[in-house]
Amino acid sequence: MTSESAVSLRKLAHQQTFILDRSFQGQGASVAVLVKTGARDERDDEHGISHFLEHMVFKGTPNRSGMDLTLAFGDLGAQVNAYTSDEQTVFYGTVLKENVERLHDLLLDMMMPSLVEEEFNMEKKVILEEIALYQDKPNYVLYERAVSDFFGEHGVGQSVLGTTDSVSAISQPQMSAYVKRRYSSPNLVVSLCGDLDADYYAELTESRSFGLPVNAVEDSPASHTQNRGREFLFRHKKNTQAHLLGLCDGPAAKDPLRHAAMLLSSIIGDSQNSRLYWKLVDSGIAEYASIDTEEKDGVGCWMFSSSTAPDSWEEVRDKSFEVFKGVHDHISNDELERARTKALSRLVMDSELPLGKAMANALSFQYRQEIFSIRDEMEKIRAVTLSDCHAVLEKFPITSQNVYVMLPE
Amino acid sequence: MGDLDDGRTTQWQLNNGLQVICLPLAYVDYVAVDMLCPGGVIHDSPGKAGSALLLAELLSRGAGELSSEELLTEFDNKGIRHGEAASSLTTTLRSQFLPEHCKKALELMKVMITSPTFPEAAVESVKSLFLHEIRSLKESPSRWAMLELSRRYFPQPFNKSPLGEESDILSLTAEELKEQWGNRFGPDGAILSIAGKFDLTEMRDLISGEFSDWKGKCETMPAVTSFPKREFFYLPFEGSQQQLVLRYSAPPFGSELYYAGKVFSQILSGGMFGRLFIEVREKRGLCYSVFAQHAGRPEYGHLTVYAGTTPERVHETYSVIQDIMADPLKDLSDAELDRAKNNLISQMILGEESTSSRARSNASDWLLVKRIRSMQELQDGIQQVNLEALNQLLREYPLANPMALTLGAKNFGTWTQIEEGSSYD
Numbered sequence: 001m002t003s004e005s006a007v008s009l010r011k012l013a014h015q016q017t018f019i020l021d022r023s024f025q026g027q028g029a030s031v032a033v034l035v036k037t038g039a040r041d042e043r044d045d046e047h048g049i050s051h052f053l054e055h056m057v058f059k060g061t062p063n064r065s066g067m068d069l070t071l072a073f074g075d076l077g078a079q080v081n082a083y084t085s086d087e088q089t090v091f092y093g094t095v096l097k098e099n100v101e102r103l104h105d106l107l108l109d110m111m112m113p114s115l116v117e118e119e120f121n122m123e124k125k126v127i128l129e130e131i132a133l134y135q136d137k138p139n140y141v142l143y144e145r146a147v148s149d150f151f152g153e154h155g156v157g158q159s160v161l162g163t164t165d166s167v168s169a170i171s172q173p174q175m176s177a178y179v180k181r182r183y184s185s186p187n188l189v190v191s192l193c194g195d196l197d198a199d200y201y202a203e204l205t206e207s208r209s210f211g212l213p214v215n216a217v218e219d220s221p222a223s224h225t226q227n228r229g230r231e232f233l234f235r236h237k238k239n240t241q242a243h244l245l246g247l248c249d250g251p252a253a254k255d256p257l258r259h260a261a262m263l264l265s266s267i268i269g270d271s272q273n274s275r276l277y278w279k280l281v282d283s284g285i286a287e288y289a290s291i292d293t294e295e296k297d298g299v300g301c302w303m304f305s306s307s308t309a310p311d312s313w314e315e316v317r318d319k320s321f322e323v324f325k326g327v328h329d330h331i332s333n334d335e336l337e338r339a340r341t342k343a344l345s346r347l348v349m350d351s352e353l354p355l356g357k358a359m360a361n362a363l364s365f366q367y368r369q370e371i372f373s374i375r376d377e378m379e380k381i382r383a384v385t386l387s388d389c390h391a392v393l394e395k396f397p398i399t400s401q402n403v404y405v406m407l408p409e
Numbered sequence: 410m411g412d413l414d415d416g417r418t419t420q421w422q423l424n425n426g427l428q429v430i431c432l433p434l435a436y437v438d439y440v441a442v443d444m445l446c447p448g449g450v451i452h453d454s455p456g457k458a459g460s461a462l463l464l465a466e467l468l469s470r471g472a473g474e475l476s477s478e479e480l481l482t483e484f485d486n487k488g489i490r491h492g493e494a495a496s497s498l499t500t501t502l503r504s505q506f507l508p509e510h511c512k513k514a515l516e517l518m519k520v521m522i523t524s525p526t527f528p529e530a531a532v533e534s535v536k537s538l539f540l541h542e543i544r545s546l547k548e549s550p551s552r553w554a555m556l557e558l559s560r561r562y563f564p565q566p567f568n569k570s571p572l573g574e575e576s577d578i579l580s581l582t583a584e585e586l587k588e589q590w591g592n593r594f595g596p597d598g599a600i601l602s603i604a605g606k607f608d609l610t611e612m613r614d615l616i617s618g619e620f621s622d623w624k625g626k627c628e629t630m631p632a633v634t635s636f637p638k639r640e641f642f643y644l645p646f647e648g649s650q651q652q653l654v655l656r657y658s659a660p661p662f663g664s665e666l667y668y669a670g671k672v673f674s675q676i677l678s679g680g681m682f683g684r685l686f687i688e689v690r691e692k693r694g695l696c697y698s699v700f701a702q703h704a705g706r707p708e709y710g711h712l713t714v715y716a717g718t719t720p721e722r723v724h725e726t727y728s729v730i731q732d733i734m735a736d737p738l739k740d741l742s743d744a745e746l747d748r749a750k751n752n753l754i755s756q757m758i759l760g761e762e763s764t765s766s767r768a769r770s771n772a773s774d775w776l777l778v779k780r781i782r783s784m785q786e787l788q789d790g791i792q793q794v795n796l797e798a799l800n801q802l803l804r805e806y807p808l809a810n811p812m813a814l815t816l817g818a819k820n821f822g823t824w825t826q827i828e829e830g831s832s833y834d
Contacts, residue, residue, distance in 0.1 A: 025436065026762045027758055027759075027762065028758070028759045028762055058681070066691070067687075067691075070680075070681045070682050070687070070691075071682055071744075071748065073680060073681060073682070074679065074680050074681070074682035074748040074749075074752055075744075075747075075748055075751065076755075077751045077752045077754065077755025077756065078680070078755070079680075079755075079756065079759060080680070080681075094759055095755065095759075096755055096758060096759070122691070122692075122693070122694040123694065124694070125693075125694030125695070126690055126694045126696070126697055127697075128719075129650070129694075129695070129696055129697040129717070129718060129719060130697035132649040132650045132719050133649070133650050133697055133698065133717055135649040135650075136548075136550050136648045136649050136650055137548060137549070138548050139548065237647065238547065238548060238647075238648065239548065240544050240545055240546075240547050240548060241541065241544060241545045241548065272469070272481055273478070273481035273482060273484075273485050278478070281538070282470075282477065282531075282534060283534050284533060284534025284535065284536070284537030284538060285534075285537070287537075287538055287541040287542065287545070307541070307545070308541070309537075309541065309544075338482070338485045338486060341485065341486060341487065341488040342485055342488050342490075344488060345439075345487075345488030345489070345490070345506065345507050346488070346490065348438050348439055348507060349438075349439050349490065349505050349765075352437070352438070352439075352762075352763050352764065353762060353763055
């Protein structure tokens with residue numbers, strides 16, 4: 001289970017990407033199948049379709065019914081799940097090593113879903129329930145409204161779940177067309193982690209994804225122009241506290257400054273011993289206050305979030321901006337070194353399990369077309385200088401945030 | 410859950426009563442520590458519900474000669490990740506770090522445990538954090554519903570809210586808290602569990618050097634009195650969804666039918682093949698989230714069934730759940746039983762692959778049974794569950810009499826309407 005060992009990265013016959021990380025030597029093994037499609041790739045009449053399809057993928061293929069899949073996963077003792085974001089849909093699972101070939105087989109078979117009408121209509125009800133569930137979470141409602149306003153026309157601001165209306169209007173033929181358009185070989189990254197044979201699994205991946213369409217995938221629209229430094233107040237009847245979300249431009253996934261931005265996030269907004277912590281949390285003004293970067297394909301943002309009592313939100317906003325201005329003025333070498341030490345040890349501790357590695361490798365390939373070992377990442381963290389941190393702030397000033405606030409009605 | 414091929418647990422007790430469990434793992438890259446102290450919110454004195462939460466949070470707000478900032482900086486300078494928290498029954502200090510920082514990590518944990526300073530200003534700000542959590546509970550309706558059910562399901566003091574009570578928290582003082590810590594938390598009864606990359610002999614010396622002079626004892630579990638009468642409750646809330654929670658008696662931890670209870674909950678709710686998931690979600694599309702969970706301590710056990718759905722569909726959801734629970738083993742095949750057992754075993758093995766989970770489960774095992782269960786013992790216990798055991802389970806823990814609570818816009822039955830947090834004593 002030591003950190004370093006060979007990672008095999010291959011392009012297969014139909015441009016599928018295959019990754020095998022052998023650095024985990026425990027009893028388990030993981031498979032992640034990433035499809036490069038999400039909310040940003042949806043057309044105006046498709047909002048919510050990527051996520052709806054993620055559910056439908058578990059409902060059967062020409063080879064297996066939904067129940068066959070369910071029972072097969074159960075027989076494997078597989079911990080299987082999936083998620084959809086604005087830029088990818090990922091199906092993943094962990095099993096005991098002796099069962100990984102069957103898990104791999106099932107997950108790849110699922111990339112060709114049959115989308116039976118009856119199942120489609122039934123699952124639509126489940127999706128509508130999921131939308132209702134999130135409507136009761138003010139934090140989530142705020143997030144959706146904020147990113148939608150901030151990214152404007154850019155697809156990454158689009159709701160992943162969609163709305164009750166948009167999902168209700170999606171038809172089965174529309175979803176079939178979406179599958180053909182997006183679930184194609186060049187859009188597929190199959191990432192495994194475990195004590196497995198690379199040649200064997202590369203060959204299996206090639207043969208089991210052979211039936212996928214081979215069409216090249218169109219690029220998603222990628223420009224956003226918005227006013228900055230604005231403030232928005234929303235009210236929500238289920239809110240009892242005030243929630244704040246701040247957004248401004250930040251590094252994209254390929255930006256060479258992203259490691260410096262990561263250390264800056266830690267200096268400004270780590271959960272303990274950061275500038276926001278001392279200003280807002282230690283004093284009990286806010287329940288939490290953090291900042292992080294969201295790095296996406298060709299675009300990125302800083303995201304500040306905090307929660308406080310309804311009558312304290314202006315104090316939180318003002319004190320946060322004092323912190324942001326202070327960071328632009330000065331960062332100490334001690335702060336940078338502490339952030340670096342924390343980042344290095346977290347990297348080791350968080351890279352222990354096979355699922356995390358399989359997922360991280362798949363995402364790294366999607367965003368950077370490369371896989372970085374832990375040692376590579378550590379070198380990049382070690383190389384960050386104070387000048388790099390200032391360069392990040394110059395390029396992406398955190399003082400120019402739009403502030404979105406959700407208050408009780 | 411030790412004694413796997415890759416490491417062997419060693420246990421010993423210091424003279425002051427501290428139970429130590431060490432699991433050296435040569436092939437991992439870090440060390441994880443769990444310090445488990447029996448004593449949580451249920452042990453808080455009347456009028457002081459929430460003290461345990463504040464005590465745990467305050468441990469990092471200043472200890473020994475170190476101010477809060479100095480203490481956190483000491484942790485950060487070595488990249489030591491740490492967390493201190495109290496729950497209903499226990500208070501836990503955790504840390505994870507690279508092997509070369511073992512001494513510093515134990516030193517810092519020791520100073521927090523033995524010499525917290527509870528500065529006045531910190532007490533006031535920590536109170537705000539927990540009041541905020543209580544006040545934001547309604548923003549998480551499923552958690553709120555579970556909590557309201559537990560308030561009514563358990564006898565005192567097990568029915569105390571894990572969030573504490575607002576008025577009690579407001580009334581606590583730094584002086585009171587300081588006194589409570591010394592009287593409630595000590596080595597006698599506490600468990601120090603360490604897993605990861607370290608040399609056992611060096612670790613023995615380190616632990617002995619750091620913790621031998623710690624004095625005092627932890628809380629003990631109060632006796633369990635009779636459980637309140639089972640009722641059906643309705644709590645009005647204008648949510649998009651309605652929450653439905655049912656709770657049944659189930660085998661306690663360590664009892665003869667404990668593993669049968671675990672397998673039974675898998676039959677109801679294992680992965681995507683559980684009967685609840687298939688009948689409620691897959692066949693009828695009634696819910697996004699529906700599950701059953703068996704939880705057990707040596708003193709009691711219970712099975713909780715949860716579903717969240719829109720108010721107009723809650724009655725149907727309830728009816729479907731009732732039908733399943735009326736005859737939960739109907740047409741159970743060998744394949745279905747095997748699937749439930751294998752899934753449980755697989756989850757257990759895979760759940761034990763991280764260093765921190767090994768430290769955590771060793772501490773938990775010791776707390777519950779005063780020994781470390783082997784993976785083989787767990788597997789054998791699960792594999793032995795057969796249809797006869799499941800039938801016995803249903804005879805001894807019949808499902809006819811749950812306590813239930815629904816939180817939402819619709820009182821679909823004649824359930825007793827209640828107000829939040831009311832009349833649970």
